[in-house]
Amino acid sequence: MSKIFITGSSDGIGLQTAKELIKLGHEVVLHARNEKKVIELKSYLKNTNKILVGDLTSIYETKQLANEINSLGIFDTIIHNAGVFKNDKSEIFKVNVLAPYILTACVKKPKKIIYIGSNMHPQGVVDLDNLSIENGVDYSTSKLLLSIFSLALSKKWKNVLVNTVDPGWVKTKMANYEAPDSLEDGSNTQVWLTSHKSFKDTGKYFHHLKEIRYCDIVYDEEIQKSLIEKIEKITNIYI
Template sequence: MAKIFITGSTDGLGMLAAKQLIKVGNDVYLHARNESRAIDARVQVPYAKEILIGDLASKSEVKNLAKQMNEIGPFDTVIYNAGISSNNKRSIFKVNVLAPYMLTALTTKPKRIIYISSSMHKGAKLDLDNLENDTDYSSSKLQILMLTKALSRKWQVAVNAVDPGWVPTKMGGPNANDDLIEGYTSQVWLATLDDPKVTGKYFYHMRPDDYDKRVDNVSLQDEFLEKIASISGIKLPN
């Protein structure tokens, strides 16, 4: 049995992964943006251990969420599932990149970290001098994969990224043609995988997949970490 926290778990793939992980006997903690969504989640996932609340678009609420996590933790696994797709690039950066970075840096290291990326990261623009204003959805998923690679190199933690595919969730929309169950199977599998050698990988449907090789550039990783540390005011611990 593992102690697991999942961001963005009041609906979609986050909730589906939570339900499956609870079904097989794990202690799962959910995350909601606000109290209203938490109330709905308590109905949908009655066996969740607890629901932590915090708006990932707000630095102060992200810091408070990290405090909540540390009071309950340490966790065996954290799944950074939350993400948005929007025309507002500043919002995308805050929710998809800055929030998971801050939570990772501010909380006690778990045994396993899982980030949600996307095949859309391939070939995405990466403007390290203007991350706050020029990060679209594809770029955010490239940055998340770069964070995955950097942490797997620097920390003694199993850190992996998952492409869930284009699935028919609220974000994916009704025209999505990928398998919904496969969309969360990799996260569920990795959440309890006791193999520290499986780290720094990019999975699609439980198999390593091709990815943008820029993320393997150590100098680029370090520059990215310096930039996001400057923006957040928080450095990753050693």
């Protein structure tokens, strides 16, 4: 049995991933944005899984969430599932890029880290000179930056398995309920990466249980290095 923490697990793909991992007997700690979400989440689950609360649009609350995670000990896997799509650019940057970075830097190293990417990442633009909380980024760029960070981290942290998953276009409120992929489609890869102890790959990008390739810019080592340096300056948190 593994000990797993999943951000953004009060609904959608995050909740589906949690449910599947719980069925397999894993200890899953969930995350909700606020107490209202906690109440909703408890109505979905019939067990006593622990739920941590933190609004990832707030850097302060994200740091506090990191402290709460650390108070529970070391996790086997952390899945950075939380994400926003149609919010303003500043919120997209904080939730989709800064929150995963802050939690990664501030939480005790797990055995595995999984970031949730997107097949929209090739449409993103890297403009580190103008990267700031005030300017924010669009969704595609947020997922491009997260992919770059994931690959950079996989090389920097040799003792942690770091991978990214494109869950597909899934029937959720964030995407579109007319989307072709089911919640199960969107969660299967995370469950697979988490549950298989023999899995030793790192620095990979997966879609529906198969390894695929990032767009070319993700593999640029100078951009990887520069992005981490930029985010370190923005957050004053060093990884």
